[in-house]
Amino acid sequence: MKQYDVIVIGSGMSGMTVANKCASKGLKVAVTDELPYGGTCALRGCDPKKIIIGATEVRDFAQRLVGKGINTVPQVEWKDIMAFKQEFVDAMPEKIEKGYKHNDIDTYHGAARFIGSDAVEIASEVLKGSKIVIATGARPRQLKFDGGHLALTSTDFLNLQELPNSLIFIGGGYIAFEFAHIAKRCGAEVTIIHRGPQPLENFDKDIVHHLSEATRKLGVRLMLETNVTGIKQDAKGYTVIGETNGSETEFTAEAVFNSAGRVPHIDDLNLKKASVNYNKKGIEVNKYLQSTSNPSIYAAGDAADTDGLPLTPVAVYEGNIIASNILKGKNKKPEYPPMPSVVFTLPPMASVGLTEVEAEKAGLNIKVNSKAVPGWFNAKRLNVQEYAYKTIIDTDKSTLVGAHLIGPGVEETINFFSLAMYKEVPVRDLKKMIYAYPTMGSDITSML
Structure with missing residues (x-):
């Protein structure tokens, strides 16, 4: 020993x-x-x-x-x-x-x-x-239905020596969306099956709607409110059996992946x-x-x-x-700063702080700024159709409590919002700042 x-x-x-x-x-x-x-x-x-x-x-x-x-x-x-x-x-x-x-x-x-x-x-x-x-x-997470063991994992996807012609992802979280965007842009046919009415449930629903639409426009089949009940394998590949509104539906693909969470x-x-x-x-x-x-x-x-x-x-x-x-000695405890999270799809989606629903449940007096802005210069110069934001301001303190973005560069822009929330920078001061232009960060003033 x-x-x-x-x-x-x-x-x-x-x-x-x-x-x-x-x-x-x-x-x-x-x-x-x-x-x-x-x-x-x-x-x-x-x-x-x-x-x-x-x-x-x-x-x-x-x-x-x-x-x-x-x-x-x-x-x-x-x-x-x-x-x-x-x-x-x-x-x-x-x-x-x-x-x-x-x-x-x-x-x-x-x-x-x-x-x-x-x-x-x-x-x-x-x-x-x-x-x-x-x-x-x-x-x-283990898939507890018939044939659940046949589904591959995210690790398997990242080690594929050849990309299958068709793929199904079971579960509508960030793994499914990120890998679906990769596979579709590499030429595969892709389906995401999610049992709830909204995928990416921990993110703001309005921003998720924009990502869902962008995903569908890309050509990914997005099946919501569909509960998977089994997977079958044959010589041609796999059949995923799902139930939508009481009706059984079958989906076929060369590979099936478990993206039902961890x-x-x-x-x-x-x-x-x-x-x-x-x-x-x-x-x-x-x-x-x-x-x-x-x-x-x-x-x-x-x-x-x-x-x-x-x-x-x-x-x-x-x-x-x-x-x-x-x-x-035990004298230190975590005091978590704002924790930004990003879904690395194209366009990426980023979030930090409270969603609108969470802020309302917390009883905060809030102002919500929310808009789709494909006409802004940064979207037009990149020919991007999906650019939207939602910022949530505590009106009692005049500080940010949440920011939710989709569009080019938001995986970086979200860090500005995280820092502003961490230091409780008044919104008026954020508006006074001079940002390098034209950069994605220069749009922050217009989001507040």
Whole structure:
């Protein structure tokens, strides 16, 4: 049995943050992961996805300017862009492990299971830790209907050596929309099936409507209020069976993907053995990100039930909080700043703060500015049809409490709004600012 000051389960961004910070202060640290080091974002999520999107951005931009100075629309070479993506993915695990070893962190490769309140087993090796950090992230939600196991995952999509001619995504979240936009622009026929009346349910409904319309215009089939009841496989591909308004409908494609959301990846940790309480949102933690039932155990990121959104920067933030509390005693609790979220479709959709519905439920006195603005210069110069905004202002404080955007560059513009909300900059001061022009940020004044 080996003894450590800190054992970190999971080598994604939150786990990496805790391990390196604790080791830099002289603690004896071990880290383990059943998958290659790097976590979902770097290897199976945000980063490889964004690389692939880069190629479709070029095609989309050219297509919009055909006849306006551009005469040829490039095709995306799937194998080439996947090879380019793989350069980044392949380099990451070794780079991370070298960093751990440079910091004298012991590295393990295997699934950890608790065998006591302060001990885990990895393969046949037992490690004991004064503190143990659970940073195992999330996994795809299991599809609990006949043939649910036949659906591929987002990881499978990002590793496709050839793009199928037709694809179905079950679930209408950001994974479905982002991958549907990629696949359609690369020439595939795409269907999204969502059981509710509105996809992307955590975003503002009016801005989501704009994205839904843009998605349909792209040629993606968007089926709402359709409950999937089964998947069948035959020699030609797959048949997805759905029910819409009481009527059964069948959808066929060469590949089917589970995009029905993600859940904390904690089922295999044997948490009861460590007396760790958990629920469907993750490990139950107190205000210091400690387990509510075992104070020697901490949890962060998608594995923890916190007030943070399931975003990589939030996981890093929580990792820093845990490292501080391990090193200095439990005296720091997360005070989450505004957390911007982006759906990297084309056009992208971005959001920060309260939606209009949430602001009303909170009892705030609000002013809502909402408009579709395809006639603004920044939309016209890019020949973009989908450009819209909704800003929500607390009239008592004259500050922003929410911003929701769709259109070119909004993944960057949203950061301006996040900073303004974080520092509670009065709206009148935002209007007084002089912005570089013509930039996407220069439209902010007109959105307030």
